[in-house]
Amino acid sequence: MSLSIALPDVTALPGRARTLFPGVMACAVVAAAAGFLGEHYGAPVLLFALLLGLAMNFLSADGPCAAGIAFSARALLRLGVALLGLRITAAQVTALGWGPVLMVVLSVVITITVSMLAARALGFQSLFGLLTGGATAICGASAALALSAALPAHSGKERATLFTVIGVSALSTFAMVAYPMVVNALGLDAQHAGIFLGGTIHDVAQVVGAGYSLSPETGDAATLVKLLRVAMLLPVIVVAAMITRARSGSTGAGERPPLLPGFAVGFAVLVAINSTGWVPRSVQALGGEASRWCLVAAIAGIGMKTQLKDLATVGFKPVALMLGETLFLAILVLALMRWLT
Numbered sequence: 001m002s003l004s005i006a007l008p009d010v011t012a013l014p015g016r017a018r019t020l021f022p023g024v025m026a027c028a029v030v031a032a033a034a035g036f037l038g039e040h041y042g043a044p045v046l047l048f049a050l051l052l053g054l055a056m057n058f059l060s061a062d063g064p065c066a067a068g069i070a071f072s073a074r075a076l077l078r079l080g081v082a083l084l085g086l087r088i089t090a091a092q093v094t095a096l097g098w099g100p101v102l103m104v105v106l107s108v109v110i111t112i113t114v115s116m117l118a119a120r121a122l123g124f125q126s127l128f129g130l131l132t133g134g135a136t137a138i139c140g141a142s143a144a145l146a147l148s149a150a151l152p153a154h155s156g157k158e159r160a161t162l163f164t165v166i167g168v169s170a171l172s173t174f175a176m177v178a179y180p181m182v183v184n185a186l187g188l189d190a191q192h193a194g195i196f197l198g199g200t201i202h203d204v205a206q207v208v209g210a211g212y213s214l215s216p217e218t219g220d221a222a223t224l225v226k227l228l229r230v231a232m233l234l235p236v237i238v239v240a241a242m243i244t245r246a247r248s249g250s251t252g253a254g255e256r257p258p259l260l261p262g263f264a265v266g267f268a269v270l271v272a273i274n275s276t277g278w279v280p281r282s283v284q285a286l287g288g289e290a291s292r293w294c295l296v297a298a299i300a301g302i303g304m305k306t307q308l309k310d311l312a313t314v315g316f317k318p319v320a321l322m323l324g325e326t327l328f329l330a331i332l333v334l335a336l337m338r339w340l341t
Contacts, residue, residue, distance in 0.1 A: 022064040023064070023066060034296055053300040076294045077145050077148075080291045081267060083266075084142065095224065118325075129321070132325060139203065148164075149263065165302075176210045183196055195225050197211050
């Protein structure tokens, strides 16, 4: 008795879809495996997707999977970022008051500015500081992927993006464990503990895990502050797009990209629609889950497109930059909390 599995008839797909199907399916399989590992071992799913993608980077060489992997790393990334808008409403922002809002705006602007200056001081391009600083200050791997999509193309862009995602995921996991001990040592109450956790930990999942590990009140405050940081993604993407346009215009190379990328417009539109209260919770949950899977598949594709040996040439300076950004953000948020909340 033979066991047969029904697979889609790839030859029946349109030409473009038939070309993309193998690579997209490869990224989907890696995303599913990363989701399983993340659920059972408690580590960030994006980190698992990166590691699995790196292990399968031979698929991105010339072959049937190459086009679909490139598509996943680019188009699914933009779709996932746009769908993040279903996680934020204007009511959530106003409920916190002006103090945490101002704290978030200042911490994001100052951290990114200092990161760009530090990157230049260490011998990197300032855009690398924008990438790592944005990932640290806004929403971790998601911000790194979104900013990478908006920044100008260059030979080392994918390696820089991959390093940033790996670094910010590792630091976010460490912060999820260490920062609750920090707020207990500082004697912060539930609301201020939540503000600190939401204002400093990089990824949304780690913020939720750290906040609710202390108390429901801390978890609620941490989640709302974190959503404020996610909302800062849009203006930062606009700045990145303006830099891209300026550089394209100065070099005269090709058509200048739009001031506001399509995925950023989608992000803003979904935030506005979600703020009306017309979007059912089931749709919000579905959009959030779709965003998560698009981002996981995209980072799997980026991992597949990157040679592991390239990461070995990164050196100590980028690691020091991201560690310094993380410590700077924690100290800055503590100082701003004292003045503004």
